[in-house]
Amino acid sequence: MEWEAVIGLEIHAQLATKSKIFSGASTAYGAEPNTQACAIDLGMPGVLPVLNEAAVKMAVKFGLAIDATVAERSVFARKNYFYPDLPKGYQISQYELPVVLEGRVTIELDDGSEKVIGVTRAHLEEDAGKSLHEDYHGMTGIDLNRAGTPLLEIVSEPDLRSAKEAVAYAKKIHTLVRYLEICDGNMQEGSFRVDANVSVRRRGEHAFGTRTEIKNLNSFRFLERAIDFEIERQIDIIESGGAVVQETRLFDPGRNETRPMRTKEEANDYRYFPDPDLLPLVIEPAFVERVRAELPELPDAKRERFMSDYGLPAYDAGVLTASRELADYYEAVVAAVGGEPKLCANWVMVELLGALNKAGLELSQSPIGPADLAELIRRIQDGTVSTRAAKEVFEGMWAGEGDADTVIEKRGLKQLSDTSALEAIVDEVIAANPKQVEQYRAGKTKLLGFFVGQVMKASQGKANPQQVNEILRRKLDA
Amino acid sequence: MIDKTLAEHARALAAGDYSSEELTRAYLDRIQALDGRLNSLVTVTEELALAQARAADERRARGEARGPLDGLPLVHKDIFCTDGVKTSCASRMLDNFVAPYDATVVERLAAAGMVMLGKANMDEFAMGSSNETSFYGPVKNPWDETRVPGGSSGGSAAAVAARLTPAATGTDTGGSIRQPAALTGITGLKPTYGRVSRWGMIAFASSLDQGGPMAASAEDCALLLAAMAGFDPKDSTSIDAPVPDYAAELYRPLEGLRVGLPKEYFGEGLDPGVAQVVRAAVAELEAQGATVREISLPNTHLAVPAYYVIAPAEASSNLARYDGVRYGYRCEDPKDLLDLYTRSRGEGFGAEVKRRIMVGTYALSAGYYDAYYLKAQKVRRLIRDDFLRAFEEVDIIAGPTTPGTAFALGEKTDDPVSMYLSDIYTIAVNLAGLPALSLPAGFHDGLPVGLQLIGGDFQEGRLLNVAHRYQQATDWHRRIPDAFRAD
Numbered sequence A: 001m002e003w004e005a006v007i008g009l010e011i012h013a014q015l016a017t018k019s020k021i022f023s024g025a026s027t028a029y030g031a032e033p034n035t036q037a038c039a040i041d042l043g044m045p046g047v048l049p050v051l052n053e054a055a056v057k058m059a060v061k062f063g064l065a066i067d068a069t070v071a072e073r074s075v076f077a078r079k080n081y082f083y084p085d086l087p088k089g090y091q092i093s094q095y096e097l098p099v100v101l102e103g104r105v106t107i108e109l110d111d112g113s114e115k116v117i118g119v120t121r122a123h124l125e126e127d128a129g130k131s132l133h134e135d136y137h138g139m140t141g142i143d144l145n146r147a148g149t150p151l152l153e154i155v156s157e158p159d160l161r162s163a164k165e166a167v168a169y170a171k172k173i174h175t176l177v178r179y180l181e182i183c184d185g186n187m188q189e190g191s192f193r194v195d196a197n198v199s200v201r202r203r204g205e206h207a208f209g210t211r212t213e214i215k216n217l218n219s220f221r222f223l224e225r226a227i228d229f230e231i232e233r234q235i236d237i238i239e240s241g242g243a244v245v246q247e248t249r250l251f252d253p254g255r256n257e258t259r260p261m262r263t264k265e266e267a268n269d270y271r272y273f274p275d276p277d278l279l280p281l282v283i284e285p286a287f288v289e290r291v292r293a294e295l296p297e298l299p300d301a302k303r304e305r306f307m308s309d310y311g312l313p314a315y316d317a318g319v320l321t322a323s324r325e326l327a328d329y330y331e332a333v334v335a336a337v338g339g340e341p342k343l344c345a346n347w348v349m350v351e352l353l354g355a356l357n358k359a360g361l362e363l364s365q366s367p368i369g370p371a372d373l374a375e376l377i378r379r380i381q382d383g384t385v386s387t388r389a390a391k392e393v394f395e396g397m398w399a400g401e402g403d404a405d406t407v408i409e410k411r412g413l414k415q416l417s418d419t420s421a422l423e424a425i426v427d428e429v430i431a432a433n434p435k436q437v438e439q440y441r442a443g444k445t446k447l448l449g450f451f452v453g454q455v456m457k458a459s460q461g462k463a464n465p466q467q468v469n470e471i472l473r474r475k476l477d478a
Numbered sequence B: 001m002i003d004k005t006l007a008e009h010a011r012a013l014a015a016g017d018y019s020s021e022e023l024t025r026a027y028l029d030r031i032q033a034l035d036g037r038l039n040s041l042v043t044v045t046e047e048l049a050l051a052q053a054r055a056a057d058e059r060r061a062r063g064e065a066r067g068p069l070d071g072l073p074l075v076h077k078d079i080f081c082t083d084g085v086k087t088s089c090a091s092r093m094l095d096n097f098v099a100p101y102d103a104t105v106v107e108r109l110a111a112a113g114m115v116m117l118g119k120a121n122m123d124e125f126a127m128g129s130s131n132e133t134s135f136y137g138p139v140k141n142p143w144d145e146t147r148v149p150g151g152s153s154g155g156s157a158a159a160v161a162a163r164l165t166p167a168a169t170g171t172d173t174g175g176s177i178r179q180p181a182a183l184t185g186i187t188g189l190k191p192t193y194g195r196v197s198r199w200g201m202i203a204f205a206s207s208l209d210q211g212g213p214m215a216a217s218a219e220d221c222a223l224l225l226a227a228m229a230g231f232d233p234k235d236s237t238s239i240d241a242p243v244p245d246y247a248a249e250l251y252r253p254l255e256g257l258r259v260g261l262p263k264e265y266f267g268e269g270l271d272p273g274v275a276q277v278v279r280a281a282v283a284e285l286e287a288q289g290a291t292v293r294e295i296s297l298p299n300t301h302l303a304v305p306a307y308y309v310i311a312p313a314e315a316s317s318n319l320a321r322y323d324g325v326r327y328g329y330r331c332e333d334p335k336d337l338l339d340l341y342t343r344s345r346g347e348g349f350g351a352e353v354k355r356r357i358m359v360g361t362y363a364l365s366a367g368y369y370d371a372y373y374l375k376a377q378k379v380r381r382l383i384r385d386d387f388l389r390a391f392e393e394v395d396i397i398a399g400p401t402t403p404g405t406a407f408a409l410g411e412k413t414d415d416p417v418s419m420y421l422s423d424i425y426t427i428a429v430n431l432a433g434l435p436a437l438s439l440p441a442g443f444h445d446g447l448p449v450g451l452q453l454i455g456g457d458f459q460e461g462r463l464l465n466v467a468h469r470y471q472q473a474t475d476w477h478r479r480i481p482d483a484f485r486a487d
Helices: A053-065 A163-179 A220-239 A285-294 A299-310 A314-320 A324-337 A341-359 A370-381 A387-398 A404-411 A419-432 A434-441 A445-458 A465-477 B006-015 B020-038 B046-061 B104-111 B154-161 B178-184 B218-228 B272-287 B300-321 B337-348 B351-364 B370-390 B416-423 B427-432 B460-473
Strands: A003-014 A076-080 A090-094 A100-108 A114-126 A130-132 A141-143 A150-156 A192-202 A212-217 A248-252 A257-260 B041-044 B073-077 B115-120 B167-172 B187-190 B210-215 B258-262 B291-295 B396-400 B436-444 B447-454
Touching (some): A003 A220, A053 A285, A076 B300, A114 A163, A150 A163, A163 A192, A163 A299, A220 A248, A220 A257, A299 A314, A324 A341, A341 A387, A370 A387, A419 A465, A434 A445, B006 B218, B020 B041, B073 B104, B073 B154, B104 B218, B115 B154, B154 B178, B167 B178, B167 B218, B187 B218, B187 B460, B210 B218, B272 B291, B272 B460, B300 B351, B300 B416, B351 B370, B396 B460, B436 B460, B447 B460
Parallel strands (some): A212 A248, B258 B396
Antiparallel strands (some): A003 A150, A003 A192, A076 A090, A100 A114, A130 A141, B167 B210
């Protein structure tokens, strides 16, 4: 493979503040058009922006979480351009002096190795409104509910070398912002949007190739497919003697290809300059320290702890710490069971995540809570049900038939652990199979399995296999 | 009645000499009778004014008068948004605009009990020095109706000078309160940047704009500023510092006051007649015990060029919101988005506004930003440093407000640079963010001459004090143009 891809991502994370970044209007999603846009969001004459401190705090949180520098002084600038859903004719953003500088995150690659990806900067800015092109009979509707929603734009270094790395990085940032509770991460609603800058060069070259920017990728799957397509497209162009054009492209998931956005006659000149309506943002070190003290345990630290405290393999620890909710769920199960962390991990990862995935549900929508799952695991531990029966109990619980004990009772899944009852069955089986008993006693001990099977069959599967083993051995070996 | 200053009206209302309703009606009658000649107001809110006046009278009758301003009339420059009353900025662009909110200045003066007579004409979007760029036509100078009143707060100044109102609000970005105050013989104060909230005041150049009072006397301005000033959480650039009792400071004697005369303000370009009036006014301060010395503000010559980069740059961005999409003027039958933008803006804005949008857009463009905008910001710093250095030696700076007296209508409309130079002594103050006032100091060839006093940050009280002491010894501020005397 002589080609190498160079990829950098720009991620727009919508910050989960209650009100907008420069006004008091609500940021709630899904309201009737233009019902959450006040005079400031509408860009009325004479109105002025006032910075929302909650948005600043969230940016600082993110900066600390990626081990970045939180700028003591950053500056809001105006990015000037005309667009109908941009009410003021400029977007308030940060340009030369962003609030977060030079951070890094670690991603895990497929081969199990780790790679550090640089984060150049993260800056605060306001979102624009939405242009609605459908349902207006040749006209365009403008909804300004989103105008002024705070965004944190997170810009990576061009450190990514494949679509897979890009996805791992984007997922890592996605996990982080949700851990920090600064963004709901909802990609469908546009709370977390990714732009990818992609170029290719021959392996060993140091200069970058001409890049293209793919805008507004709203799922990890599309991100991967768009980058893969774009890499191939660029390689084809160069190999057939052409040159890549620097441009903005859109990904069409239906056709699985990227294509250029309507190219403009001339390049945009945004005429950035410091916004005279806002003073420079000064963040005191004491404020940063207060935010640092409130930081939750971050995914990397949690993963380490899951490995050391619960003895989980790296893979399990990675899966279970992918979101703060899942990690909390798992820890609640372990606490309620009072041990057996690996058994708990298996049940959470295999049965629970499998069922959620199959049903297309989020963890928060799970019909089985951590206490319920813990109860089921305890029933395995205390021998009430076999592992196999437990899976059936889980299905019953998922279907809403009740808690573990209720389902065990209703479906008659209780294991037969009464020694005298089991001994009676064993005696019957031994009496009914004299030939096999003779062979076993003559040394063909492999036949033990046959006897266990007969006992299980006679007990309709409810016998505790471990006990059956013990009793059989005792009686046959006697 | 109309010979009285705002402060004198305040005392008369308190004494029960007449009611707010009578006072309000008297001014409304004058507006009705005389403003056809001046065109100083674009909206008269008669019913609202009378209702506010009656409410003030009722408060006073109940013994609940709100303070010295309760029941006193004024007009607001049509750049201040008024809830429910059209706010046009004297532009076709906003000819149909009614804000659903009050500017903080409007809200505070209303809370003090003031009665709004109407909205004052102005240069379109406050861009102009003669009040000739208004969509509603030029304002005439009541001292000579063939001459301009200055601008951009020309309507406010002419209305006060002709005693169509005892007070007005204005805004000052490069001299827009002081220059028309000087050309019409009234007192006008531009406060320290951040002293008065800009919320609801339609932006021209955000880092320079500042609202302030315009009235006959410094005492009037002190009363008005006390109500207008103060921190406003809705304006991030407003300053959270206590508002002093300006009226209490007025009487402080001038003994020991150190006055600086910048030699750059008395050089080439200054009308000798104006210079003579200004020197005589300074001599009066000296007579009251002030010491006068010459100082230097060496970067003065850079102020106009720096201003005409920074102000248009900010304006080009501030005025981008007037796009015909959400409110304001929209062209007929736009054929597509670009047509909507270009025709709405092309038809909605006047020539001077378009000129400044183009200049400002150019100054911020890639490749020019460093040479123009950044360089101008550096010059701005030098200019402020000039003043700060001067204030190590003197308490206030005095000089002419304008290089000449009121010029003829149409005289400078085809020569923007000559128009811009009429603000040569006022612009540096905005770049430095300092407070300054203009007060009437006499006449030259029958036209008023203004004396400008410049102070350090938050020295409004000292400026009003010096002006008041001067006005106690002189009566220039009481002069009313013959044609507008109430006989």
